[in-house]
Amino acid sequence: MTNGIWDEVLTQAAEYADESGDDELMVGLSQGGRHRKILRDKMLMALSGVLISTFRAGEISMDKINREIDSAIKAVVSNAEKDGLELDDKLLSILADxxxxxxxxxxxWYNVKVILTQSD
Structure with a gap:
């Protein structure tokens, strides 16, 4: 909660809960559990909204890295076959690792994304 947006999200959620005229909601809020759930859901919704572009960028970057590694493996195998050389097992091991x-x-990455975008 370092950049102020989270304080604002929590404040807005609490104000919404306090201003709601719903008697059942107010009973739930007075018990605490419902209030925490509202705040939790608002916080997770705001956090997932802020992070969605970062998650996408990370997934794109990981896909690019995987494609480059696969391309390097194919190149090692192809060159060995073409030139009749032995495969460089050490290089293939590094790339496979x-x-x-x-x-x-x-x-x-996916697990973190699921954790931050799910609600009860």
Whole structure:
């Protein structure tokens, strides 16, 4: 909550909850749980809205990295076949490791995106 937007989001959510004329809502707010849920949902909605372009940019970057790694692997195999050389196992191992790590990063990226865009 470093840049002020989050304080504003929470304030607006609390004001909405306080100004609502709904008696059932007010009972829920007085119990605390409903109030926390309203604030939580508003906060997550605002956060996911702010981060959506960042998530997209990250996914595009990860796709580009994966394509380049795959292209490098294909080039190593193709050159070895064309020139009749042995495959560079060390280079292929490095590229395969990088590809696997990128897959892990993409999975974690997706998990963070799901966490920040879901609500109860």
């Amino acid at each position: 990088a590809s696997g790590r990128m897959l892990g990063i993409a999975e974690e």
